[in-house]
Amino acid sequence: MPPVISAEGLYKVFGKRPERGVEALRQGRTREELRDEGLTAAVIDAGFSVEAGEIFVVMGLSGSGKSTLIRMVNGLLPATDGELRIGEDVLSAMGPAKVREVRRRRISMVFQHFALLPHRTVGENAAYGLTISGMNRSDREARAAEALKMVGLEGWGGYRPGDLSGGMQQRVGLARALAADTDVLLMDEAFSALDPLIRRDMQDQLVDLQQHLDKTILFITHDLNEAMRLGDRIAMMRDGRIVQIGTSDEILNEPANDYVASFIKDVDRSRVLTASSVMEHPSQTLGGEQGPRTAHKLLRETQNPWLIVLKRDRTPMGVLWEDDVAEAVSAGRDDLPWSAVHEMPVVAHDTPIAELFTLSAQHLSPLVVVDEDGRFAGVVPRVTLLTAAGVGLGEHEPDAPSGSPDPGLPDHPDPGPDSADLRSTDVLGGDR
Ligand SMILES: Nc1ncnc2c1ncn2[C@@H]1O[C@H](COP(=O)(O)OP(=O)(O)OP(=O)(O)O)[C@@H](O)[C@H]1O
Ligand SMILES: [Mg+2]
Known part of the structure; x- marks a missing residue:
């Protein structure tokens, strides 16, 4: 046309x-x-x-x-x-x-x-x-x-x-x-x-x-x-x-x-930038039917302490923390206990990042971003959000996350790599 x-x-x-x-x-x-x-x-x-x-x-x-x-x-x-x-x-x-x-x-x-x-x-x-x-x-x-x-x-x-x-x-x-x-x-x-x-x-x-x-x-x-x-x-x-x-x-x-x-x-960047503009593609996601050993292997390949679990249609199911995976592996389980898949905040791809801050402060897990059809699109790690809120988006200092400007936020469960590293993680997601 x-x-x-x-x-x-x-x-x-x-x-x-x-x-x-x-x-x-x-x-x-x-x-x-x-x-x-x-x-x-x-x-x-x-x-x-x-x-x-x-x-x-x-x-x-x-x-x-x-x-x-x-x-x-x-x-x-x-x-x-x-x-x-x-x-x-x-x-x-x-x-x-x-x-x-x-x-x-x-x-x-x-x-x-x-x-x-x-x-x-x-x-x-x-x-x-x-x-x-x-x-x-x-x-x-x-x-x-x-x-x-x-x-x-x-x-x-x-x-x-x-x-x-x-x-x-x-x-x-x-x-x-x-x-x-x-x-x-x-x-x-x-x-x-x-x-x-x-x-x-x-x-x-x-x-x-x-x-x-x-x-x-x-x-x-x-x-x-x-x-x-x-x-x-x-x-x-x-x-x-x-x-x-x-x-x-x-x-x-x-x-x-x-x-x-x-x-x-x-x-005001926080009103203009949306979830999709700051989201990242985690290097690995887990299929709902996959077991603890796969989860363990994927966790070793990613730099995060969590995995996003997706249903077959790629809508998000929950987040899985490494401790739960380790426990399931050492207990010799073949399947993941459902209780280990935790709820996580899900936001639409066009949500202004200004609206993400409160959500992020209430949850330890990353925010999961979905597209119009509710399918998994990416994650916004809390660390990224803090960096994006600052003036220097795109020009972060190597230690920007540890200099968190907001004392109201609970500590991240893992110090995590800095946001520049997170940005460069490979887009895989084609694992299913
Ligand atoms: N009919 C006209 N005859 C002569 N010059 C004109 C005419 N219309 C516009 N101009 C000139 O063309 C230039 C651009 O004007 P224009 O109205 O397109 O700007 P603008 O970006 O819409 O500005 P504003 O934000 O003030 O509306 C100005 O220098 C203006 O003086
Ligand atoms: Mg005009």
Whole structure:
């Protein structure tokens, strides 16, 4: 399947005869030099693609060219140069009438300041795009009511926008975009005018809606925490150029340059990083039907005092400690006593690590991470969690774990190898 949105060598220069700006930039002239000639290079040589169902975030400081970029994608601004596609449609090669047709069929946009009509009802506002498309009234009303329900505004259709709070008004803006039922949703600083709590709420709701509706979303923000919460991938823009595209993990751990690095300084890593981004793959796991001698052998091969026991379908069954194994072996047992398989905390792969700390403090065993289907994905040793909580994730000191910053945590049953070693344990797991 082709990407839903793709751009290649995309330029937008404002001013008289902008093409000469593109030429100059290609020859290595700077944005500042162009400005002296009355040209503003708002978007320079942008290339990216957004896959179906992805939330792609564009982020950058004020003036970096984000709105210009999204307005080109929306067909509101023609590109000065380069190619822009919506699916198979090459927007950059079409006349205005054809562009309008593609937009109506595929694209809706949510704006920062809601752009609601104050004298129309909430229901009429939600149905606004449908009025333009010529749909009959009862269909329009049904669609609008359904969209309002999706954003939690069931029953508000008869009110005026002015009767609603800011957060609710932005929900109407979102409902209007959803009512249009296009597969592409463009959002330019859509939550930036909302206060922080409502904003968090809207972010959660968008992620929720996205999971149900499977839209392709291009989301613009200058808030990196928001970008990281929402974005499957993030494009960092600076002075008209995209300087890095990556997942939040990639941006956090491998910033492409000082500009990106300075952005991520303030990010709360514990809210952005998830269990799957810090989990490790233990070198060995034990099958539920395997006996004490196998367990003993596997324990000798791993560097941990425990083994994760998995069922046949690879869902986790429990954790087995080395003492219990030693006891079963010396008692000459052929099978493992069930009482030896202990419960352990299990978390979903997308749990923010901020939520793992308490769990970790309550258990001696590692946290077990499972995928969407509940199957074993990896473990988060307590030691890793402590390191990840510190500022220097990815640059741990050799003795970082022993310098545990949190006196509230019970001691690990085993001093354990340091986290750098844990990271490098082999991924096996194919033992069954
Ligand atoms: N219609 C226009 N005519 C001339 N210059 C423009 C026009 N629109 C935008 N610009 C310029 O292009 C540059 C990028 O602006 P743009 O609005 O895309 O930035 P932005 O990243 O969206 O910023 P913000 O975060 O403030 O919304 C700026 O220097 C701006 O002044
Ligand atoms: Mg803008």
